[in-house]
Amino acid sequence: MLSSHVKVRFAPSPTGYLHIGGARTALFNWLFARHHKGVFLLRIEDTDQQRSTDDATQAILDSMKWLGLDWDEGPYFQSKRLPIYKEYAERLVSQGKAFHDTDAEGRKAIRFKMQDGVTEFNDLIHGAITFDASLIEDFVLLKADGFPTYNFACVVDDADMGITHIIRGDDHISNTPKQIALYQAFGFKLPEFGHIPMILGEDGSRLSKRHGATSVTEYRDRGYMPHALVNFLALLGWSPGNDLEIMSVPEMIEKFTLKRANKTSAQFNNTKLDWMNGQYIKNTPIEQLTAEAWKYFEKAGIDTKRLPEGWLLSLARLYQERFKTFHDLLNQTGFFFTDTIEYDAAAVDKFLKKERITDLLKEVHAALSATVIFDKNNLENSLRDLTEKIGVGFSKLAQPLRVAVTGKSVSAGIFETMELLGREKTLKRLAYAIHNLCEKTETVKSVA
């Protein structure tokens, strides 16, 4: 393959945010270009005046950047190339290959005259695909508003911009014979076509808003790492051919070929994405992870300036193997950042509203108060000593303490948690639980 002449494009229409299907198409084009050391260009197909918006364009550009899909040319905007399309359309009219037409509603357009015959092309992924051109109607090239239609603008631009490989969703397979007819009418050199499978929602139906998060920006806002999303998306419709799953971007570029792309549509799977994001989090250097968490926390409205030096790093270290997304981290660690913690009612019932818990926690309170250096080692020593002295298993003590301090029956290690929370808050919450939560019936949420 002549790698030096590869030129591909991603050509979204700015009628909505970049969804994961579009992102995957962009990614495959990008990987293909980088693998072949070719050119990747971005073209905005804003020929639908009603539905195109600047916000959508901006969201698409932001999403591409966030994913790390940098383009070498563009973005070109089709709305700025109107004279070009007009000229090409008229050329076809003058050659008798297209004609002016007025529809029932009185709109005037230029329509392409389809020739009968068989259209066959060799798809890079599907192999030979054949259409009977006589079944395809004469289609509009230039709309009444002077804007080109998709099929027309696409061909004119791809030819004009020197696109060598058209990699796009297989929902475009049936557009291909029309486009080939146009290439032939103009005498343009035909590019290669590679139609990649669609990404379906988790239930196997076409991706839509009711599937929850479908846009790249939503995944960004929910605290996923861009490389994890890229890695996950790369594996939807493509595989390196071995058992490798977690791959760096350079690795993906090196291994990416269209030959290894699938024909079968793939269902999106959030659970596996979560797992993958967790893998990336685990493998991210702690300083970088802390910085990312910091950014996310600030956006979420947490006053990070008030946190002691190094505190967030300790938090990140403690939670690194425990969270899947930054949003998840925020959920898990919310009790650190508030004076009003939420108590899980079931946890309170199960671990605090029991006989002798008040006494036990009073002992714990005393032991913790007497711990001079409030760090995890000393806290552990104090409490281990206590359990030995009063003869109870450590878990009998840990759970009530956990609920009292975090409000939940699940948390990271209790000693590390107390150390991070600090002496003052820990003791305050413990005292509150002793006086207000143990062996009483109401009280689910209050100030501690």
Next chain:
RNA sequence: GCCCCCAUCGUCUAGUGGCCCAGGAUGCCAGGUUCUCAGCCUGGAGACAGGGGUUCAAAUCCCCUUGGGGGUACCA
């Protein structure tokens, strides 16, 4: 309706005629580690849509059926 594409564990996939009574990952289940959960380790259940061919031999090739997806716009 007509045209086109597709079909391996729930999901993502490996598999291009014998190496496959089908491998990996995720999820699920069980056990281990343990202050809970997560993580980690070990083990387990789990698929070639159905039917015909071709062949000494088929998940792999052909046909039909069924199922899914896409198109059939002066949307892209």
